[in-house]
Structures are given as structure tokens and as C-alpha cells.
Amino acid sequence: MRSKIQLRGSGLIEVVIGAGIIVIVLSGLVSALRLFVHSGSATTEKLQAALLVEEGVEAMRSIRDRSWSEFNGLSGGTYHLVLGSSWSATTTVQLIDSRFTRVFTVESVYRRNSDSDIVASTSPDQKTLDPNTKRVVVTISWREIADEKLSFTSGTVDGDLAGFPSNNAGNGDAAQSFTTGAAAVSVNRADLYIKKASGTPSDVYLELRSGSAVGPVLATSATVLSAALPDALTWTEFEFPGDVALSANTEYFLRLRSSPDSTVAFSGSSGTLHLGYGQSGSSPYSGGDAYRYVGRLGNASDTGEELTQYDFSFRLSHESGGQVLKAVTYFTNLFE
Amino acid sequence: MEQKNVTDRIFRRRPYGKSGKGFSLIEMLVYVAVIAIIMSSVLAVIFPLAGTYQSLIATKRLNISAESVLDRMLREIRSASSVNTGMSTLGTSPGVLALNSDAGSRAFSVDASGALTVSEGGVSAGKLTGEEVTVSRLVFTRVPGTRSELVSVELALHSRYGHASTTRTFRGSAVLRDSY
Numbered sequence: 425m426r427s428k429i430q431l432r433g434s435g436l437i438e439v440v441i442g443a444g445i446i447v448i449v450l451s452g453l454v455s456a457l458r459l460f461v462h463s464g465s466a467t468t469e470k471l472q473a474a475l476l477v478e479e480g481v482e483a484m485r486s487i488r489d490r491s492w493s494e495f496n497g498l499s500g501g502t503y504h505l506v507l508g509s510s511w512s513a514t515t516t517v518q519l520i521d522s523r524f525t526r527v528f529t530v531e532s533v534y535r536r537n538s539d540s541d542i543v544a545s546t547s548p549d550q551k552t553l554d555p556n557t558k559r560v561v562v563t564i565s566w567r568e569i570a571d572e573k574l575s576f577t578s579g580t581v582d583g584d585l586a587g588f589p590s591n592n593a594g595n596g597d598a599a600q601s602f603t604t605g606a607a608a609v610s611v612n613r614a615d616l617y618i619k620k621a622s623g624t625p626s627d628v629y630l631e632l633r634s635g636s637a638v639g640p641v642l643a644t645s646a647t648v649l650s651a652a653l654p655d656a657l658t659w660t661e662f663e664f665p666g667d668v669a670l671s672a673n674t675e676y677f678l679r680l681r682s683s684p685d686s687t688v689a690f691s692g693s694s695g696t697l698h699l700g701y702g703q704s705g706s707s708p709y710s711g712g713d714a715y716r717y718v719g720r721l722g723n724a725s726d727t728g729e730e731l732t733q734y735d736f737s738f739r740l741s742h743e744s745g746g747q748v749l750k751a752v753t754y755f756t757n758l759f760e
Numbered sequence: 761m762e763q764k765n766v767t768d769r770i771f772r773r774r775p776y777g778k779s780g781k782g783f784s785l786i787e788m789l790v791y792v793a794v795i796a797i798i799m800s801s802v803l804a805v806i807f808p809l810a811g812t813y814q815s816l817i818a819t820k821r822l823n824i825s826a827e828s829v830l831d832r833m834l835r836e837i838r839s840a841s842s843v844n845t846g847m848s849t850l851g852t853s854p855g856v857l858a859l860n861s862d863a864g865s866r867a868f869s870v871d872a873s874g875a876l877t878v879s880e881g882g883v884s885a886g887k888l889t890g891e892e893v894t895v896s897r898l899v900f901t902r903v904p905g906t907r908s909e910l911v912s913v914e915l916a917l918h919s920r921y922g923h924a925s926t927t928r929t930f931r932g933s934a935v936l937r938d939s940y
Binding site for chain 1 (some may be wrong): 789790791794797798801802805808809812813815816819820822823826827831834853878896897901904905906907908911912916918925926927928929930931932934935940
């Protein structure tokens with residue numbers, strides 16, 4: 425009787441259990457691979473950050489070499505570094521590659537009277553301020569890998585549809601609407617699938633608007649320089665300075681702007697960008713539509729031409745948690 | 761009896777209509793449906809896996825190239841005495857950096873294939889970027905000073921593997937230690 429049962433082959437329950445096991449194993453594999461990809465790109469960011477920290481220290485060395493009094497004058501404050509014809513300190517926030525923030529402080533150094541060793545300013549030992557040595561702390565901070573919230577990622581391009589901004593014609597901006605799901609979400613980064621179609625287009629930034637393509641601006645991204653725009657369709661990051669709270673089941677608009685403004689004819693916008701998009705008989709993305717020529721010829725209330733059969737590819741995500749890398753070094757007044 | 765049952769199963773010589781033996785049409789339909797569902801979910805998993813693998817490789821190659829290029833460049837800048845401004849292309853991309861140092865001259869440039877190359881004493885010493893990694897932007901900035909000289913490097917690398925591609929910008933600066 426027992427052997428007869430075994431010979432009956434697998435029942436539906438067994439098939440379902442077997443399928444369940446396969447699905448669990450595969451989903452485990454997929455999440456493991458996701459983790460690898462995230463840690464791979466986190467490695468890139470750590471490398472970028474390590475180089476930026478090192479660069480910060482070298483820049484401080486260069487400032488020290490230029491003038492000790494200038495270097496000394498930076499004591500006490502928190503500054504960013506900016507490279508013009510030389511490195512200099514600024515209080516204006518410098519966002520490096522839309523991701524990294526680098527600040528430095530120059531602090532006083534105390535030496536113990538007994539052996540001239542450097543001690544903390546809080547040390548109880550007998551100590552003296554050394555005016556010719558400074559402690560420099562360079563700190564890089566950046567946001568972590570994004571957690572994707574909403575996306576439409578089908579992207580091809582034929583070159584004609586999504587040209588932006590039109591060459592000095594004032595034909596306006598491109599926009600894409602989307603609808604949030606059943607839960608409210610918070611986002612601080614958007615990615616667009618774009619490429620530059622000509623040599624040097626304008627610098628661009630992204631607006632997140634409510635109501636329509638010309639509705640109230642909820643957030644404006646950091647500017648992406650045209651030099652950093654890719655020649656082939658690539659996901660390009662637009663970082664918003666803070667978290668943007670999006671309500672549930674609500675339509676919002678992403679509008680790509682240029683600097684100088686593409687909506688003003690002959691404003692000096694140069695070159696063309698193309699956006700990756702999906703196409704079908706109706707709307708390939710059910711949550712919204714693509715628009716072009718938003719704000720034609722500087723008309724602020726022009727919501728543009730709605731492209732019902734098309735949708736521009738986009739990703740909206742939230743980056744959380746701060747990563748920090750720090751370098752501490754001491755500089756001495758060698759020359760003055 | 762038991763033995764006959766086995767051969768019956770193998771050769772599908774089964775009496776129809778008796779419950780517990782053979783498959784009914786309904787059972788077959790259910791099994792086919794279940795297998796179809798499993799197969800479609802397995803395929804749905806496998807296709808993104810291929811893409812994930814490609815982007816992993818592209819990122820890994822980018823990291824390795826960036827590390828070896830900037831490590832070498834910053835080391836050579838640090839040990840140099842001066843920048844040969846006549847031989848260098850500064851401030852624009854693709855840049856060329858020619859350095860004078862006690863160990864002989866060093867030059868970094870981008871070749872026709874987009875790879876970053878280094879030459880020692882005017883003789884090519886090979887590529888620093890790896891397989892399918894190209895330089896999309898390379899700008900050198902020289903900061904001369906009365907007491908020391910600094911060179912800043914901005915390097916954007918593009919890495920492609922299959923359908924996956926990634927571009928990242930790396931920045932580094934170093935003071936020429938022999939310029940003091």
C-alpha cells in the first residue's frame with residue numbers, strides 16, 4: 425500500500441510546495457545580487473569620497489603655502505573649498521557632482537609645556553597655544569544608495585519627439601506627470617533617462633511641481649552641468665536639496681528646465697537633449713503623461729503639448745542616512 | 761499485480777476513469793497552468809539577473825580603473841618638480857599632463873580609443889584604464905604659487921558591459937613635493 429502511494433507521482437500540493445521553494449530560492453538570489461550591485465556602487469562612492477578628502481588636504485596645503493595669514497584667518501569657521509585659478513575657501517555650499525559635500529575647519533593647537541607634544545584644548549596639563557601650527561579637519565559627507573519609490577523605465581528614443589531645449593526657438597520645456605500609489609512617499613532624488621544630442625547643450629535642472637506642468641514648484645534640483653551630460657542614453661541624477669513629501673494617489677509633474685531658460689526665444693540655450701521614452705497606442709505608463717513645449721515662448725501659463733501615446737522614463741527615489749569620511753592633519757607655518 | 765502496475769504507468773497503459781490512476785483532463789490543465797506560472801516567474805527573475813550581473817561587472821571595472829589611474833597620477837604629481845606647461849593641455853578636455861621629475865618626465869594623455877595612457881621619458885608605458893573603460897572627460901588644472909605648485913585632476917570614466925553602462929567623475933589634487 426505504501427509503495428503504491430509513492431508510485432502515484434506528485435500531487436498538486438507537492439507541485440505548489442516545490443514551486444514555492446523555487447520561488448523563495450530565486451528571490452533570495454535576486455536580493456543577494458541587488459545587494460552586490462548596491463555595495464559595488466557604494467564602493468565607487470567611497471573611492472570618490474576618499475579622493476575628495478585627500479584633495480581637500482592638498483588644497484589646504486596649497487593655501488598654507490600661498491599665505492600663512494590667509495590660512496590662519498580661516499580658524500574657527502566651517503568653509504567649503506572652491507577651485508578657480510587656485511583653491512580658496514568659501515562659505516557658499518559647494519555640492520560636488522550633485523552628491524558630495526566637503527567642508528573643513530582650521531583649529532588651534534596647544535602644546536604641553538613639559539614636552540611640547542600636541543594636546544587637546546581640554547587637556548588638564550600645563551599647555552600653551554602654538555600660533556604656528558593648526559589642526560585641519562576635512563570632512564566629506566554624502567547620501568546613501570537610493571530606495572526607489574516610483575518609476576517608469578521603458579526608454580527608447582527616435583530623436584524627434586523629445587528634443588529639449590529647442591535651439592533658441594523658445595519652444596519650451598519637457599515634462600512628465602506621475603501619480604503616487606496608495607501610500608504617501610518622501611523623495612529627494614529623481615533620475616531621467618537622457619543624453620545630449622549635440623555638443624554643448626545648456627546646463628539643466630529638474631522641478632517637481634504639483635497640479636500641472638506650470639503648477640506650484642515643490643522642489644528644484646541641483647543643476648547638472650552640460651559637460652556632465654552623457655552622449656548615450658543614461659540615467660542621470662537630479663538631487664533635490666531636501667525631502668519632498670508626496671501625498672497618496674496624487675498627480676505630480678517633473679519639468680526639465682534649462683539655464684538659460686529654454687522657454688525664452690534666443691535666450692542663448694544651446695544644443696539639444698533627448699529623453700528616453702516609452703510608446704504605445706495609449707499611454708504606456710498609466711500614472712501620467714509626457715508633455716513638450718511647456719511654457720512656450722516664455723508664456724508662463726502654457727502647459728505644453730500633451731503626448732498621450734508617450735511617456736518619458738523617470739525614477740523617483742529616496743536616499744537616506746549620511747555617510748561621512750574625515751581626514752585630520754596638522755599644518756605648520758613653514759615659510760613666514 | 762504491483763509489477764504490472766509499474767509497467768502500465770511507464771507505458772501509459774492505464775485504464776481511464778478510475779480515480780487514483782492516470783491524469784484526467786482537468787488535472788492536466790491544472791498542472792500545465794501551474795508549470796506555466798512557475799516558468800513565467802522563473803523567467804521574470806532570470807532576465808533582470810542578467811542585467812544585474814552586467815551592471816556589477818561595469819561598476820567593478822570602473823572602480824578598478826579609477827583607482828589605478830588616480831593612484832598613479834597623484835603619486836607622479838606628488839613626486840614631480842614642475843609641470844611642463846609647453847607639453848601639457850591644461851584647463852580643457854581631453855587634457856594632457858606632462859611632468860618633470862628627478863625620475864624623468866611623465867606624461868598622461870587620452871589615446872584615440874579613449875583609454876588613458878602614461879609615458880615615461882617620452883616612451884609609452886601603456887594604458888592605465890581597463891577593458892571597455894573609456895575617459896569621457898579629463899581636465900588638468902595647474903595652480904602655480906610662489907612656494908609650491910598644485911595640480912588638480914578631474915576624470916570622468918565611462919564603463920560599459922553588455923547593456924549596462926555607468927559614468928562617474930573622480931577628482932583629486934596634489935601638491936608637487938619637489939616644487940618647494
